[in-house]
Amino acid sequence: MSDLPHKRPTQADGTAFDDYTLSIQGLIETGRDFHHRGWSLGTSSNYSVVVERDPTRLLLTGSGYDKGRLQPDHFVLIDGAGEALPGSRNRPSAETLLHVVLARSAGAGSILHTHSVEGTVLSEAFLPEGKLVISGYEMLKGLEGITTHEDSVEIEIFPNTQDIAALAAKVEARLLDPVNPLRHGFLIAGHGLYTWGKDLATARRHIEVLEFLFKIVTQKRLLKY
Numbered sequence: 001m002s003d004l005p006h007k008r009p010t011q012a013d014g015t016a017f018d019d020y021t022l023s024i025q026g027l028i029e030t031g032r033d034f035h036h037r038g039w040s041l042g043t044s045s046n047y048s049v050v051v052e053r054d055p056t057r058l059l060l061t062g063s064g065y066d067k068g069r070l071q072p073d074h075f076v077l078i079d080g081a082g083e084a085l086p087g088s089r090n091r092p093s094a095e096t097l098l099h100v101v102l103a104r105s106a107g108a109g110s111i112l113h114t115h116s117v118e119g120t121v122l123s124e125a126f127l128p129e130g131k132l133v134i135s136g137y138e139m140l141k142g143l144e145g146i147t148t149h150e151d152s153v154e155i156e157i158f159p160n161t162q163d164i165a166a167l168a169a170k171v172e173a174r175l176l177d178p179v180n181p182l183r184h185g186f187l188i189a190g191h192g193l194y195t196w197g198k199d200l201a202t203a204r205r206h207i208e209v210l211e212f213l214f215k216i217v218t219q220k221r222l223l224k225y
């Protein structure tokens with residue numbers, strides 16, 4: 001962490017960090033947990049926390065690290081254009097721009113991206129419909145803004161691409177849609193899940209809830225009911 005500048009950024013809830021230690025520890029613990037659960041295997045996934053708003057600064061996992069064994073020097077600070085700040089020794093992930101648009105246009109304080117088996121399978125199965133709609137489960141209430149099991153979550157599915165700038169532009173347009181904007185998360189086909197929240201704890205809860213629901217949908221299809 002020695003190459004990270006020490007400032008006093010604030011979290012989404014307004015409380016101050018002494019430096020970035022809490023964010024880094026939180027993301028290290030998140031990686032260990034998600035790797036253990038099979039959601040972040042083989043250096044896949046990336047996680048970020050917004051550590052400053054004006055100008056935008058995100059603390060992001062560096063490219064190519066095993067998320068089950070993250071170390072304090074495996075992170076990179078990026079600016080609002082997705083560029084690594086001078087002095088960073090790690091490369092940001094190829095998917096950095098998705099984090100940037102979620103921080104900017106979803107107001108996210110933390111963004112988590114995982115590659116689970118269920119999320120990957122469902123992203124392919126429902127790609128022709130363009131979305132996965134899940135309703136009727138008590139667990140839905142773990143998602144921000146959902147207060148009853150009768151509500152539903154609509155997880156949009158984007159085709160996979162290596163043109164992340166184009167995908168980020170599409171995602172941002174959907175986040176800013178005045179009628180039916182993206183909420184909670186989205187899937188990239190054959191790839192994985194992006195979700196976000198006002199802070200790391202909320203984003204983690206969203207991943208847990210969505211992964212639980214993905215398991216339910218997968219099991220139901222297997223049992224054919």
Ligand SMILES: [Zn+2]
Nearest residue numbers: 045095113192
């Ligand atoms: Zn990915």
